[in-house]
Amino acid sequence: MIQMFHVSKNYEGGSTALTDVTLKITKGEFLFITGPSGAGKSTLLKIMFGSEPPTEGQIIIDGRNYFKISSSELPLLRRRIGFVFQDFKLIPNKTVFENVALALKVMGTSPREIKNRVLRMLSYVKLQHRANFKPLCLSGGEQQRVAIARALVKEPAIILADEPTGNLDPALSIETIELFREVNNRGTTVVVATHDKGLLERYGRKTVHLENGRVTG
Amino acid sequence: MIQMFHVSKNYEGGSTALTDVTLKITKGEFLFITGPSGAGKSTLLKIMFGSEPPTEGQIIIDGRNYFKISSSELPLLRRRIGFVFQDFKLIPNKTVFENVALALKVMGTSPREIKNRVLRMLSYVKLQHRANFKPLCLSGGEQQRVAIARALVKEPAIILADEPTGNLDPALSIETIELFREVNNRGTTVVVATHDKGLLERYGRKTVHLENGRVTG
Amino acid sequence: MGGSSNLLYIVTDALRSLRENSVTTALTAVTLGVSLSIFSVFIFVFVNLNAAINSWGDRTQIVAYIKDGSEAPEKIREAVLSIPGVTSAEFVSKERALTELKNELKGHEMVLEGVDSNPLPASVEIKVGGLYKNPGAVSTVVARLKQMGWAEDVQFNREWIEKISGLLGFIELAAVFMGFFLAAATVFIISNTIRLAVYARKDEIEIMRLVGASDRFIKVPFFIEGVVQGFAGGVIALLITGAGRYLVAAKVPPYFNFIVQTPFPVPVIAVALIAAGVLMGVAGSLISMARFLKA
Amino acid sequence: MGGSSNLLYIVTDALRSLRENSVTTALTAVTLGVSLSIFSVFIFVFVNLNAAINSWGDRTQIVAYIKDGSEAPEKIREAVLSIPGVTSAEFVSKERALTELKNELKGHEMVLEGVDSNPLPASVEIKVGGLYKNPGAVSTVVARLKQMGWAEDVQFNREWIEKISGLLGFIELAAVFMGFFLAAATVFIISNTIRLAVYARKDEIEIMRLVGASDRFIKVPFFIEGVVQGFAGGVIALLITGAGRYLVAAKVPPYFNFIVQTPFPVPVIAVALIAAGVLMGVAGSLISMARFLKA
Ligand SMILES: Nc1ncnc2c1ncn2[C@@H]1O[C@H](COP(=O)(O)OP(=O)(O)OP(=O)(O)O)[C@@H](O)[C@H]1O
Numbered sequence A, B: 001m002i003q004m005f006h007v008s009k010n011y012e013g014g015s016t017a018l019t020d021v022t023l024k025i026t027k028g029e030f031l032f033i034t035g036p037s038g039a040g041k042s043t044l045l046k047i048m049f050g051s052e053p054p055t056e057g058q059i060i061i062d063g064r065n066y067f068k069i070s071s072s073e074l075p076l077l078r079r080r081i082g083f084v085f086q087d088f089k090l091i092p093n094k095t096v097f098e099n100v101a102l103a104l105k106v107m108g109t110s111p112r113e114i115k116n117r118v119l120r121m122l123s124y125v126k127l128q129h130r131a132n133f134k135p136l137c138l139s140g141g142e143q144q145r146v147a148i149a150r151a152l153v154k155e156p157a158i159i160l161a162d163e164p165t166g167n168l169d170p171a172l173s174i175e176t177i178e179l180f181r182e183v184n185n186r187g188t189t190v191v192v193a194t195h196d197k198g199l200l201e202r203y204g205r206k207t208v209h210l211e212n213g214r215v216t217g
Numbered sequence C, D: 001m002g003g004s005s006n007l008l009y010i011v012t013d014a015l016r017s018l019r020e021n022s023v024t025t026a027l028t029a030v031t032l033g034v035s036l037s038i039f040s041v042f043i044f045v046f047v048n049l050n051a052a053i054n055s056w057g058d059r060t061q062i063v064a065y066i067k068d069g070s071e072a073p074e075k076i077r078e079a080v081l082s083i084p085g086v087t088s089a090e091f092v093s094k095e096r097a098l099t100e101l102k103n104e105l106k107g108h109e110m111v112l113e114g115v116d117s118n119p120l121p122a123s124v125e126i127k128v129g130g131l132y133k134n135p136g137a138v139s140t141v142v143a144r145l146k147q148m149g150w151a152e153d154v155q156f157n158r159e160w161i162e163k164i165s166g167l168l169g170f171i172e173l174a175a176v177f178m179g180f181f182l183a184a185a186t187v188f189i190i191s192n193t194i195r196l197a198v199y200a201r202k203d204e205i206e207i208m209r210l211v212g213a214s215d216r217f218i219k220v221p222f223f224i225e226g227v228v229q230g231f232a233g234g235v236i237a238l239l240i241t242g243a244g245r246y247l248v249a250a251k252v253p254p255y256f257n258f259i260v261q262t263p264f265p266v267p268v269i270a271v272a273l274i275a276a277g278v279l280m281g282v283a284g285s286l287i288s289m290a291r292f293l294k295a
């Protein structure tokens, strides 16, 4: 599903985020990425998502080489990937419902189906009662769950989640991972970057550990 | 140091964040606030900080009633409180150094002293090498540490930290709390809202538990 | 992609977003309207002034005096009109010349008291067209007239002709300068205003792209917003110019009426202003946001 | 708080922030400059046009013919000048009247061939001041003149006087309208541009407040930015008007020179434009950001 060959990433400004990362994630896998702050976890996910270009190396996703994807095809690929951003990336002047609906709207889903699926998804993350709130009127954990809902609502082939439980209490964290495991059981590939020791102890069978931009285990 | 009497908070839009909270935090105390997502932790801290007015109740901070503080005195009070925001609130077009320096600049500290103190503080949070980066060029955990540095650099009388370790790995989380404990040992009152079970188990002797806007333990 | 229902959806959405950004949208529309109306007031005044000066410059430019007992007036007129450049020729008989002189001398009629027979010659008053485009034409016409057998004397005020054609040329030049400058200023102000308004939403655009929106999906709302802003701006410009004209027209001295004339039919003006507004609104929106799509 | 060293610090900081927002600052300055220059071109043209029409309207308005053998010319002039409203009185002798008539008749001199003795009367040509402010003055003056013993006949062109004073009145009115409109448009466009630019930084303002910045600390950078933008805008306006005048002045017909005159001394214009720019820049910045301070 996702293959990276000798990928390196140097940001302009001089910071090296990844060095020679080779990685293979098969379809239907559930993978954790860990490592200390600044190790390159987010960068790795962004490169898989195609929102940061690698400085060196090749990435093949869903059988396609990122370097050969035209800019008009990129949106199509992104619709097949659900990304939970570490900083949420919610549109502040749209409601929770609209933010989640956006992921379906861009695909041309019918309004009725959007409504059904968004409301169902919001209830999975326990936010039915916040559907008409603006993101800035939500608590940190609520915002994070909106971001999760938006990533899952389109039933993507791949889920990339960057620290999706950083603002959630332990109970909600476990529920969230259970949600990911459920979609994973239905065939979705899931990659979760996390610091959460509790989660790793509980679920972390397959884990990639990053340290200073290198895979160490 | 901080006293709240029968404080309630209803946001416009209909959500009730706090109900009848009475709380006394003495000078030099180290207090954790916990509770599930949306319980009202951030709201409680914001009310202590004077950035959200309570709907009902009285708050006395540092011997002064918030309702009797004029708008020109508010900045003076805020300089005595270091706040670590859950969403960091860094200025995107200023460097890390400038963001941290801002807390001192507003107090009229001399440039030389600012430089010394900011660089020292950045080294405490292991960000010396990122001093000239803009916040958006940092990893999530790095941004969070900038927010922590900005709150601590002015050596405030009170530290209010909202989920300060949500984006930090366990090792850095412990270092951060140790940093808070250090300033706490020098007399600073510290209030930390957190979900982090590991930290609570390790340090959480005095903890206020919120549930649905009410103190439950 | 869901085809037309999808488009309908996008449009509905765009209108909602318009409501959400209503203050900025309204202010942008007013900016557009104000800028356009400055430009259109300038155009109107210029067109009117130009027409007035043209007709003022269109006075008799050459007088050819006719020897007593020459050919029939009609023959003479025809001969004059056949000279290239001549647009009009009017025959003035000896009698009319005397009457006109008497009129001109109003208050000094006494000087004519001793005069019995009519000493004045008949004449043809000639206008040359396209004065501004071809100021040399007058001299050519004069030369041709002098060769005619019936011509006793040909008079023309070289100085005055040069003044008129100089003035017309200058006004045209100044108007072109001013017009270009105002047009550039209008485009600049509007595009900068829209740029700033779009800039405030760059995060929104960025997020839409990350969620997999096609460029079209992102552009349509801005396109619609541009249309609405531009339309509103055009209407505002129309109202401002209309109101200005109405306020001023009542006070204008009758002989100066030409300056507040509507130089084009009102529906044409309305359509032109609204079209200009829509064009600028759309172009401004799309160009401003294109920057964020490329990144 | 640290006093003057602190202020120096704030200023240095403000200049840095100006560099960071340099594109927006530059575009705002250009907007300011362009708007101001439209306004100032209008003012210049209006002042020049008004002066020209005033001097054009300042021609002889009344002619009083004098009975042959009346008092000495000096006496008559003094009598006329003592009438309130009269600003100038010129004595025209019988001889000069004849010479002038001959000049006027150029080409028709033959009508005077039979005339021996000079039939023309002497006259006084009279100008009445403040024509626009007081169009009734002329009738009053005429009435007074008619009572004078030496006055044979008093002539004045009522129609022409009404036209001139009507025209002057109208131009003043139209200019006031247009001036107010342009001033309002300038202020609106500039304040909206600044509003949008400041709006893009509302988060920054919010964060500064949360960190304990006083209102003054937050305002100073915006104040300085306003000064710099306004100053640059004023200079741009000066350059645009100067360049425009230079480009146009070369092509202006000499008798039309008045329209490109600088109606005020150049340093005065420079100071006025820059002052206006700075004023608007500062006011726009501070007013725009005040909204975010209150919240
Ligand atoms: N846009 C950028 N420009 C420059 N450097 C960057 C940028 N983004 C990240 N970096 C740097 O790259 C390194 C890796 O960043 P990344 O965000 O991948 O870390 P991370 O593992 O996600 O950390 P965290 O757990 O704190 O989120 C960091 O040192 C960071 O400073």
Ligand SMILES: Nc1ncnc2c1ncn2[C@@H]1O[C@H](COP(=O)(O)OP(=O)(O)OP(=O)(O)O)[C@@H](O)[C@H]1O
Binding pocket: A130, A136, A137, A138, A139, A140, A141, A142, A167, B011, B012, B013, B015, B016, B017, B035, B036, B037, B038, B039, B040, B041, B042, B043, B044, B086
């Ligand atoms: N500005 C706001 N407007 C309306 N409702 C709000 C606003 N801020 C918070 N709320 C609501 O108030 C409740 C408490 O929010 P708060 O941010 O205090 O929770 P929290 O305990 O910090 O949660 P988390 O752990 O997720 O950060 C939530 O239900 C939230 O939706």
Ligand SMILES: [Mg+2]
Binding pocket: A041, A042, A043, A086, A162, A163, B139, B140, B141
């Ligand atoms: Mg990260």
Ligand SMILES: [Mg+2]
Binding pocket: A139, A140, A141, B041, B042, B043, B086, B162, B163
């Ligand atoms: Mg919170």
